[in-house]
Amino acid sequence: MTLNLAIKHNNMFVVFCIALNIILVSGSSLSDQVHQTPADINKKPEETAEITCSHSIESYNRILWYKQLKNKELQFLGYMLSTADNPEPGLGVKVKGSANKDQNCTLIIEGLSLNSSAVYFCACDTGSEAYFGKGTKLTVLETGINITAPTVKVLRPSCNEYRNQKDNTTKKTIVCVASGFYPDHVTVQWKDNKGPKTSGVATDSAALRGDNGFYTITSRLRVPGTEWFKPGSNFTCTVSFYNGTHTEDFAKSIRGEDGNAMTRGKYLKRTQIAKLSYGVLIVKSCIYGVFVVFLVWKLQSSSRKQR
Incomplete structure (x- = not known):
């Protein structure tokens, strides 16, 4: 899916109110020709991160760079027009390389801080249409918390x-x-x-x-x-x-469970039934025992009276 972008040559800051999932759901084969690496980056504060973007689309020679903010909006970081770099000033980023077909364009983020943690996107652009990469998730690690597997x-x-x-x-x-x-x-x-x-x-x-x-x-x-x-x-x-x-x-x-097999639920149910049946049997046995004792006592009493 193509996205129509109104981008002027000297714009300093562009915010696109487009949800990330809408950007990435692209049925166009041209989007598949935009390659962004790496997918994940972990860095410490004050270090530098580099993200590379390339494309194989004929006649396209501009690559745009964006940072996804916490509210899901995109902040414009700059662009590369052929081999001319145009980073946005004051954002601590540089752009180098080439935006031409089969060439690498690199976004360099310097002096990383916790606020640098975000998802970054590149987009191959002609001025009227843009095709986005899949994004790079950058995390600036916090002091005192070690990388820990789940x-x-x-x-x-x-x-x-x-x-x-x-x-x-x-x-x-x-x-x-x-x-x-x-x-x-x-x-x-x-x-x-x-x-x-x-x-x-x-x-x-x-x-x-x-x-x-x-x-x-x-x-x-x-x-x-x-x-x-x-x-x-x-x-x-x-x-x-x-x-x-x-x-x-x-x-x-x-x-999963075999419908014909003895599952835990069936086992518990049958166990409970067995316990109940056993309890009833014990009660009946006790009653029968009392009845036998009473009968014996009755016979003995009758025998004494006859004597």
Whole structure:
């Protein structure tokens, strides 16, 4: 999808009120020809970060750079026109390289601070149309908090999950929780025996930060009961975490339930029934014992009277 941009040659600051997800959902093949690297960067305060952008689009020779603010708006950082750099003054950034086809254009962010943490985008532009890269997430690490990988848990569905009364089908929700990680460079994916799962997946839009500075993110996979109770069914949640040098995968799996097998719920139910039956049997035995004692006592009393 193309975005119409009204950009003047000497503009100092441009804010686009366009949500990030709208920018990235592009069905155009030209957007696939814009390449931005790396996808993730972790840096310490006062260090320098570099992000590279290139494209393979004929006749395009301008690359724009943006910083996504916390309110999801985009701040214009500058542009490269062919080999001429035009960074916005006062933002602590430089632009170098070339915006021509198959050349590299680099955004340099100097003197990093905590406020530099954001997602940065490049866009290949002709003056009327622009095609965006996939973005680079930059985190400036806070002092006293170490990079920490997530702990991943997968929770089984509730036994009392919703049952559709119309077609008598059960929906089961499997929950994946990744917690205790820093920074929040994570993605969550699901798969089953057949491969990746996208249908029925709901993942938090952003990781939630706790008072201790570490993050938690939750993802939910909703599957039909026919899949959950299918013998041999297996569901895996994979959390990918960027640790500053490379991306690590942390996966946890959970097996579905065999509808004909002895599940925990069925076991508990049968155990309770057995306990109840055993208790009733004990009570009946006690009553029978009392009756026998009474009968013996009665016979003995009758015998004494006859004597």
